[in-house]
Amino acid sequence: MQKSNFIWGFLLIILGGLLLSSNIFNFNFLTPMLFLPILVLGIGLSFEASYFINRRAPGLLVPGGILSTIGLLFFFEVTTNWQFASRTWPIYVLSVAIGLFQLYLFSGKPKGLLIPIFILLAVTVSFLSMTILSVFNSLINFRLVISILLILFGLFIVTKKSTGQKEWN
Secondary structure: OOHHHHHHHHHHHHHHHHHHHHHHHOOOOOOHHHHHHHHHHHHHHHHHHHHHHHOOOHHHHHHHHHHHHHHHHHHHHHHOOOOOHHHHOHHHHHHHHHHHHHHHHHOOOOHHHHHHHHHHHHHHHHHHHHHHHHHHHHHOOHHHHHHHHHHHHHHHHHHOOOOOOOOOO
């Protein structure tokens, strides 16, 4: 069987599965809002599949990883009515790191790729942590929590018994 036939057959199986699930679960994925995420995800997965079928041109994994990640993010955003978009935007940066990391894994692990991967990962983690902290800050008064933690830690230090240390007289 030709490899291109395998890819087309695989894509048709996925399309048929989506149509079947829409009939069984009353889930309409052909709406314009859901079609775009599925299209982006499908293009990304086709890049991924074309590398793993041929085991040549690992550069295909970079756009495959980026588009697959963005397609999954779009699918999540559309199904949640984009209510988390202000918090999930760092995933776009992460998608590039995922594509480069796949290239790193399947192209002989060139150490030079680790530099942009770690930079993009650090940027993503820092932005996600700021986003998460802003969510927690709106839910919890951090000054109150920090002040209580400082009092508890001070009480622990004051009430802690001496463990064999000599006292200064």
